[in-house]
Amino acid sequence: MARDPLLRLDAVSKIFDTGTVGLENVDLDIGHGEFVSLLGPSGCGKTTSLRLMAGFEMPTSGRVLLDGQDITALRPYDRPVNTVFQDYALFPHMDVAENVGFGLSLRKLSGADIKRRVTEALELVGLADKIHARVSMLSGGQRQRVALARALVCSPRVLLLDEPLSALDANLREQMQIELKRLQARLGTTFVMVTHDQTEALSISDRIVVMNRGRIEQIATPAELYDAPATRFVANFIGTMNLLEGKVLEATAQTHRIAAGPMTFDIAPCDPGRAPAAGAPALVCIRPEEITVFPAPSDGALPAQVVSTVFYGPMLRVFAEIGGGQKLMIDTPRRTAAAAFEPGALIYVRPNAGCGRMLEP
Known part of the structure; x- marks a missing residue:
């Protein structure tokens, strides 16, 4: 029997006081132990979604559920959810141990x-060797690890990450992607990460939620997103991607033959239950x-x-x-x-057999 999702956005909408629509009727289920990335351009609704999960924003309509319990009205510190912010939000006057232990100190635990x-x-x-170091003496990667430790030390059910690697240089960012995935796999904690970096999302996510203008365009594994985008935006x-305007030559239950300029494609149908008419745009x-x-x-190769x-x-x-x-990119x-x-040289090009995907125009 399939397990119920750990975290759910149920028909959630968010309209800000300015009238801006942040989210529009979003449904999203996140499973136990998943690493899910919310991916999209600026203003797509990914950060709004994260803030609603954390309790920093209240939805205009809809509910936020954790393990089936409605937590929509719970304040951030009453939720078993922690957030790693883009700027890490460390306390500069505290050493590493004090930063990591700050949340525990509010729970009245013993010093031991x-x-x-x-x-x-x-x-x-x-970072065990940095326990008494001042945060101002740490590198960017080390500060990011301190922020992670501070979020994890309270054993959250869900860890939310708001573009946690954006301040790092390219090499360190790649290393930290590997570390994040290793850490999440070891702990089994559900991670939800906001990013605008598609390479980052593809490399470490179990599933990716592609968002655009406050709506979800597609939810899929990295391979499914790459191989079978559901919409033109994705x-x-x-x-x-090469996007080629064409028309349907013929369509059967097994394959659609499509002409795009001088190129012809035999493509497996996206929706086996529906065959487009010959001559339909594609x-x-x-x-x-x-x-x-x-x-x-x-x-079969064409001059280019x-x-x-x-x-x-x-x-x-x-x-x-x-x-x-x-025009083609190759x-x-x-x-x-x-x-x-x-430039100006003549070459010959041919799409590989079975490649390509048809979308509605």
Whole structure:
């Protein structure tokens, strides 16, 4: 029997005093022990959702449930939920131990209990040797670990993370992504993270909630989001995508044949129960790495003219134009490239068999 969700937003809407709609009738279930990321551009509603879970905002309508109990009216410090803020919100006049133990001190625990739990929390994040250090002497990554330890030391049911890695440089950010996932897997605590960084969300989440204009566009695993975006917004927002306007040539229960400019795609139906009519408009999305380049004519390959290239280390991104002014982005391995990619050069391109996805236009 499937377990009931740990955290639920039930038909939640939030309209601010200015009239701005922060959330519009959002339903979201988050399971026990999940790592869920709320992903989207600025103003999409992800931070509002997090603040509603934490109790810093009250919904205009709808409920917030934890383990089936309505916690909508509970104050933040009455919820078994802790938050790691974007700026860490550490107390500069306290040392590491005092920062981590601050929440415990409000619970009137004994000094021995506080010391034991603070030590355990700092060992968990690899900072046991910094227990008496001043926070002003720590690096950005170390301060982030202190903030994590402070949030975890009170054993929350849910840990909320508000863009916790945004202040770190690229290398440290990547290291901390690995550490966050390791920590969450070890503890089994439910993590909910707000981020606008799709690479971050894809690398460490069990599921991703893609949000746009106060609504949820899609909830899926990273692989499902990448391989099968449900909407044009998701296709554009997750990774890099070619979006090609076309029309349906024929449609069966097994496959849809779609023409997009001079290219033809045989695509598995997104909705097996509904076949579009021949001639209906269609939108084909295909990833740049799903297009193969040939230096000379090849069976099924179309001629394309190189417009420009961008260097991405092991990959080259080739911008090319095929018949009818159709533009393509193509990612190809740089060291095994089968063609020259000078602007104006002629290459031949073919989508890989079975690749591509049809969306409603």
